[in-house]
Amino acid sequence: MSQASFILSAFDLNLWCSVLETKFTVDDLAALQAIIDADIADDPDFAGLYSIDPDELNAIDQRFDVGFDPARLKLPEIEIWLERERKGRSIRDVPYLVHTNFELPLMLEGRKKLARFTDVHPKTEKAFDRWAEKGVLHKEVFVESIPESLIPYLIDPNHREVRDVYYSLKGEEWRIPAMNLLWKAEGGWNEHFERLEGMLFGYEDWQNDWWIAHRNEQSGGIGGVPFCCKVDSEGLKWMELAGFKALPPLAEIQIHIYDPDEDTVAAALLAEDECAVAFARFKLSLEMQRKLLDGNTQGPWQINREQIPEINRHLKRQVDVLFRQSAP
Template sequence: MPSVAHEPEMVAAGIPSPAFVSAVMATTDPDPQEFVLQGFDPVTATVCVEWRIRIADLDALRDVLAVDSDGDPELRCFYYYLSAEEVRRIGELCVPPVVLDAIYTGITRFDPIFADVPYMVHTNFELPLMLEGRKPFAILSDGYPSEWFDEHLAPFEPFVASGQLVRRIVDMPLPELKRRHPDVDGVRRVYFALPGEEWRIDEYIASIENRTRDWDDELERLQGALLGYEGGQNDWWIEHKVKKLAWWHPTPEASETSG
């Protein structure tokens, strides 16, 4: 049976919140039969190859993935660590049927949110971009303790140990959250920076996470710049994504972030 990762909650330049995701998907009318097969780099555990496919028989796909209809009725989760047999069966379900390479070990729905973005969005590519020197700073967060989050961060560990990346971990206990979810103590934010770029961590905490004013275009642009997006990329994101949903303004409490 494949492992399952639910959709993360993200707010950052080029990184949508759950409400943003729902609204954009509603306006882009995604094809419910479109999926993306993914292969992963063994060092960074990052997607290194993708193949967009169409599957008409969703009930058969649910059977392959052993999906609980109550847990993921619309197949919106990420399914990875697929076995060779599962990959073979998925290939047979494709329209038209295909013989899939063994490199493909994950499947997820095609995401229309970034389909029209004319630049590379960093989400899920933070580590390789940082190792290539193309991204100076990244932040990932999740509730803690979290075995899934620990596994997600594991590929960063060797590069922190070697000094190629600088890491800072900040835990925010949330008693109200723990009352509702006893197995969660709060939110853990993990910041990564290239050596010499550590100032971005302090600036992000001070200006983004501890901001005292409502979210606006200036903060959106600052957030994008700190994460390594270029000026024109931030301008495009604000004009084509944020302003199309004028009601979408992240609050300080909504900074479940990856970027």
């Protein structure tokens, strides 16, 4: 029977961070789903984040022998969360403390200089507001209408405004207009913006270096949807001669969205084509991405030879070669 790892967290609503965690192994997903009454149809892989009540926690402890006892912390306001461990893409795999869900204590310690929330959850804002009201943090709010050109791409077309809430340490207020200006810059997000954002938040240079290198390796670069296409031996040779700075001028290319969690699917797709020897992974400018996705957000997309030069003009970085294999 296959096993899966899960994490239980005790989340302090006053400090707005996890203060106790434990990992445990589940040998029967159906049993866990039955305990927390999870909707299998909506979340068959248990990828969601679940709030656990005391009775559910007790049942989990008895069934899976977890030994998780947040009551011993004697904290007045905590929530218990359950999530499935995501191997290879979890922030717990990063070799430094990622600020996510630790923003408030890090700011109170002076280790984090700035926090930014878009359409922030009321409980999150309440936790930070306590310290803004005490004069420890500085708060600014920006509300802007979503441009009409982006309305067709919204999940909820009735959501027409974006509310950004910033908190900074006292004396670091300059970071707020700097970050707001960064997010208004045109041309699409890229690794230079990512580095500037990290610096404004308070990450160290080596941490920004690691993060950008990791994102390049995992998804082909910062910002936007990663795409991929199969190439034959001639196409691969052409890309090598071009320094991996362009896609080859093949008669026709079928482009797919690349999902780093579905490497087995990508490898199977490659095996279906006896002429293919590798996948080329690439990212496009926001302008080209919208043009490509127009009317079809799932793919695949058929690109002919005449369209490839335009695609190449909109590449955001080098083309990565994945699953390279010998020519038949």
